[in-house]
Amino acid sequence: MTGYSEEQRKELEALESIYPDSFTVLSENPPSFTITVTSEPGENDETVQTTLKFTYSEKYPDEAPLYEIFSQENLEDNDVIDILKLLALQAEENLGVVMIFTLVTAVEEQLNEIVDQIKTRREEENKLKEKEGE
DSSP states (O other): OEEEEEEEEHHHHHHHHHHHTEEEETTTTTEEEEEEEEEEOOOOGOOOOOEEEEEEOTTTTOOOOOEEEEEEOOOHHHHHHHHHHHHHHHHHHTTOOOOOHHHHHHHHHHHHHHHHHHHHHHHHHHHHHHEEEE
16 A cells, blocks of 8 residues: 555646646645636636645645635635635535546636636626616
């Protein structure tokens, strides 16, 4: 059986190759790193973005990694709360297997939904303005 540190090392190497432009190692011991996640561009090429900070616990992946939102752009407080809830749920569901890619992918999907919601909100605001202008 490979130890936790071996699994963590292999996952770090994989993450670095998957996210070459957005992966940054902060610390070797304990392993800590950030990955910047950006939505696909919405209307007017706007994006939402967050940088997630992960720190491996000693027994990761049998224990969830520590995670936080390191920084964010264009997200409202309730969006940040939703992302943290999503991370907690995904981490719980994936205990026992390396999960950072799964967590990042889930956040990516959430950010794309947020961009869609921003577009919908803007369309509704424009309709309301048009009605008020009549």
